[in-house]
Amino acid sequence: MGKGITSREENYSQWYNELVVKADLAENSAVRGSMVIKPYGYAIWEKMQAQLDKMFKETGHENAYFPLFIPKSFFSKEASHVDGFAKECAVVTHYRLKNDPNGKGVIVDEDAKLEEELIVRPTSETIIWSTYKNWIQSYRDLPILVNQWANVVRWEMRTRLFLRTAEFLWQEGHTAHATSDEALAETKQMINIYSEFAEKHMAMPVVIGRKSENERFAGALETFTIEALMQDGKALQSGTSHFLGQNFAKAFDVKFATKEGKEEYVWASSWGVSTRLMGALIMAHSDDKGLVLPPKLAPIQVAIVPIYKGEQQLEEISKKINVLVKDFRAKGISVKYDNRDTHKPGFKFAEYELKGVPVRIAIGPRDMANGTCEVARRDTLTKETVMQYDVVEYIEKLLEEIQENIYNKALNFRNNNIQEVNTFDEFKEAIEKGGFVSAHWDGTKETEIKIKDLTKATLRCIPLENKKEEGECILTGKPSKERVLFAKAY
């Protein structure tokens, strides 16, 4: 492990990359654009999964699994959907290899060509709706509330660890409903769950909003999004929930008999968050010393480092610490006693800072004499001396305080970086500065694209909790009824 990382000020994206690698979260693999998620990074993802899964189940959803491969023909059934994904699909054309007759390793066996090519799923709407056709006949079969945890592949031109990889892990919910209202209510419920997860567990404030027609999911009538602001002033789309109307039902001919005996197409929603949330988590809170993890998602919440001379002293300190470890576990706090003799305390301190462990305890001979220990917070980098008999309860409260503190810090940052502007000159200046820019827009795709071409800023969302306010579009001067959020985005 090298010393230190590039500072955010020096080079934000280099800081991010080094942080991901040095904090042992992930690394690039032999396949371009595909990463290896290392145990420490995967442990964070597992914590995210566990919490989201719980929230999905509490709202009546069940998990299922659909295939990785999708017949090519399924993609031609929904026109706008294929437009959205065609350019980034991995295609399976053969099913066998053979030894190269020229002796140079293995080659594709041309005799093993598939009759119909298979697409490695970039998302599962098509395979799922082709399946739902068999599951749904009557209103009694509805709603279907299914989620799957899976990997998907999108052949991106440029990739970055967690933020955009060719293969990524995610969950995708796919629901089927008897009415438009019910499907829309589901769509909104799920974006609210994402928002709650982001704010309460990731300690990351988000803006909930609608996407413009231009930014909408391929095949959706309405896309809701949660948008977070990163420390470099760029926005990150962190989760989406789509109201699909009857588009996929029509494409896959999924009809049901209503109570009244009529035949109608089914209404649909789909919603997902991905390992991109890992990127969001990293960028939202971390500093130049390394990761800062919210206690609720930290794989290790408390690390304990002994300071000692000689084996006998270590033994004495270990006795004390083993008691503490038990007490922490009894309270459901995940704790690691780091008694490795191969590294010195200073090394361990630096390592836990780099890995974002929320609280670190050090106990040495001085503490043993006084019945104390040293408690260090990762979020503020401050240290205090606490009595040993008190420390478990003290830290139980401290973890809550840290969770709250890093949320408030991120919230302040976000709120201080929403700029209201009324002219295009102000707009350009604000975008250059970074952050969300709240401005009037005439509601047309043409204007949105023109703004993007001129400033590289995209329309992030039309916030749901938006005060209605008459105004004029910053570019065209045409009338507008509400402000929308623009930003440069990941």
Add this chain to the structure above:
RNA sequence: CGGGGUGUGGCCCAGUCCGGUUAAGGCACCUGCUUUGGGAGCAGGGGAUCGUGAGUUCGAAUCUCGCCACCCCGACCA
């Protein structure tokens, strides 16, 4: 797919312009001793088809041509 750049032990890289014994240094790794309250010190040790293929030459990491891979900037995107 356009424009630019880089390939040298696990990692960062010197050497390439101007060809010449054994390819230098740092980190990491291994062994031993001393250490342990903020990334330890000293001594010793192991590890390289110089991206790849051909060519020029008495001689190539170095020169020429081809190929490959990766990175950065654009267009595309959760």
